[in-house]
Amino acid sequence: MELKVRAIHPDVVRTLxxxxxAGRRPVVKVDEEGGSPLRCCLTKARPGERVALLSYAPLRRWAAETGVDPGAYDEVGPIFVHAEPCEGTREAGWPAAHTAHRMMRAYTAQGTIAGGEYLAKGEDPEVALKELFEDPGVAVVHVRAVEFGCFQFEVRRAN
Structure with a gap:
């Protein structure tokens, strides 16, 4: 089974x-020390780089694209992106910048939660993802930070 890691698409970043x-203007700042996790390209900000902190509704965006209602699972949370649109992710597969422990939340094609998997630091993400996608009802997996619950990126079956 081939899976595709997806950063937030550059067109979506431009609108955000x-x-x-959440209907607000993003907060733009200079990341003096670097390290802000950028959801637009799945890298970390370099020292002195301008970033935008904004609210993002990952399941709402996926549901709109697929024609389902996210219902009560629709949530909005904070993310960082480049302050100026970038080209998006340049690498395939699990991003090198994402080595910390993560929580993977699986959703069905109807937009309901189908389960989840904790990924400890150093564990092979491919194994956990394949286990989640063995369930034919799983349509998308959202990868999140454990500490704050922030959305990192999504994974889908490759078409």
Missing amino acids: LETDD
């Missing part, structure tokens, strides 16, 4: 830089 998914 105008008005985020």
Whole structure:
């Protein structure tokens, strides 16, 4: 089974830089020390790079694209992106910048939670993802930070 890691698409980032998914303007700042986790390209900000902190509704965006209602699972949370649109992710597979422990939340094609998997630091993410996607009802997996619950990126079956 081939899986595809997906950062937030550059077209979506452009709209979020105008008005985020909570209806607000993003907060733009210089990341003096670097390290902000960028959801637009799945890297970390370099020292001195301008980033935008904004609200993002990952399941709402996926549901709109697939024509389902996210219902009560629709949530909005904080993310960082480049302050100016970038080209998006340049690597395939699990991003090198994402080595910390993660929580993977699986959703069905109807937009309901189908389960989850904790990924400890150093564990092979491919094994956990394949286990989640062995369930034919799983349509998308959201990878999240354990500490804050923030959305990192999504994984889908490759078409």
